[in-house]
Amino acid sequence: MLAVPEETLKKAAAGDMEAFEELYKLSSGYVYSVAYRVNGNPEDAEEVTQEVFVKVYRKLGTFSYRSKFSTWLYRVTVNTAINVYRKKAREKGRKISFDDGVEVADPKTSGSALRDLEKKDSESLVMSMLAILPEEQRACVILRDIEGLKYEEVAEAMGTNLNTVRSRLNRARAKLMAAYGKKEDENEVPVR
Amino acid sequence: MRCRYVKKLLLSGVAEGEMAPDKTRAIAAHIEACPECGEYKKVLEDAVLTPLASIEKRTPPDRVWEKIKSEIERQDTFTALDLFGDRIREFFILRKPVFAAATAATLLFAALFAGLYRDVQDRQVSDFLYEEMEFFFSLGDRDWYPEREAMMPGEEFLM
Structure with a gap:
């Protein structure tokens, strides 16, 4: 779990570039990973990471130590990543390709593709699973199931309430299970 | 269940x-x-x-940190230029009425000074011309000749 010493944060907030570089080294992996999972390709992940850390540099002085820095950073990251994703989606007419995955634009056809990818490496499988989900649900799954945040932390990072997070996770997992041919409805259990 | x-x-x-x-x-x-x-x-x-x-965590390439540093420096430069521009604008905007009033006062003073100077000059020229005219008219005055008789011998050649 991401942890940055408070002294480093305070120095970075005061404009100390060495402290900010230390902060970057400690937290850039988390930011880049989330950005990569949300956006689905390294180019956009780099763009998001750059944007996030420039924002952090500018806004760190306003960060109140009432909440955890990690949650604040995840919040900035998720918001930036979703904004970049939506911007790119508008530019490309909602056709965004995930690396080694299926297109987000057509979740109805992605289930079979997911089953085909089951035997491939775990990276491709995860990216294909995430590609099925709408961005808000995807972000919840990334924070909860990949980054291991608590439900309350996911809610804070997403700027929403606990019930919304539960609902989004429920729907996201149901979609993923459906992609594996596993429906919730007992009368509609298809044979794999 | x-x-x-x-x-x-x-x-x-x-x-x-x-x-x-x-x-x-x-x-x-x-x-x-x-x-x-x-x-x-x-x-x-x-x-x-x-x-x-x-799933394994990913790490960003080294170039990302370089890009972040450059972007921060670029923004800092622009911020400094913006601040300079703002101060210049502020200087002119705030002092515009003061400049206008000072310019009007200067022009007024210049106009008054030029008018007075011209008046003085005109008076000097007219006085000079008047004196000259008086002198030329006085050349035909017969009362002046008797004094000639009192001239020293040979002085008439100097006239």
Whole structure:
């Protein structure tokens, strides 16, 4: 779990570039990973990471130590990543390709593709699973199931309430299970 | 317990220990007795949750930090230029009425000075011309000649 010493944060907030570089080294992996999972390709992940850390540099002085820095950073990251994703989606007419995955634009056809990818490496499988989900649900799954945040932390990072997070996770997992041919409805259990 | 309800609870986090202990026990009992729900739980854990939880973290390339540093420096430069521009603008905008008043006062003073100077000059020229005219008119005055007789010998050649 991401942890940055408070002294480093305070120095970075005061404009100390060495402290900010230390902060970057400690937290850039988390930011880049989330950005990569949300956006689905390294180019956009780099763009998001750059944007996030420039924002952090500018806004760190306003960060109140009432909440955890990690949650604040995840919040900035998720918001930036979703904004970049939506911007790119508008530019490309909602056709965004995930690396080694299926297109987000057509979740109805992605289930079979997911089953085909089951035997491939775990990276491709995860990216294909995430590609099925709408961005808000995807972000919840990334924070909860990949980054291991608590439900309350996911809610804070997403700027929403606990019930919304539960609902989004429920729907996201149901979609993923459906992609594996596993429906919730007992009368509609298809044979794999 | 209906299978659909159990599956919903499984998706909602029973596998993560998010449920109350009595509910968890009831679900566990149902799953043990129901092969369909048992299979559903197994797929959820093995095919969805485990791959997500075990995926490796990614690290950004080194160039990203360089880009961040450059962007911060670029923004700082622009901020400094903006501040300079703002101060210049502020200087002119705030002092515009002062400049206008000072310019008007200068022009007024210049106009008054030029007018007075011209008046003085005009008076000097007219006085000079008047004196000259008086002198030329006085050349024909006969009262002047008797004094000539009192001239020293040879002085007339100097006239």
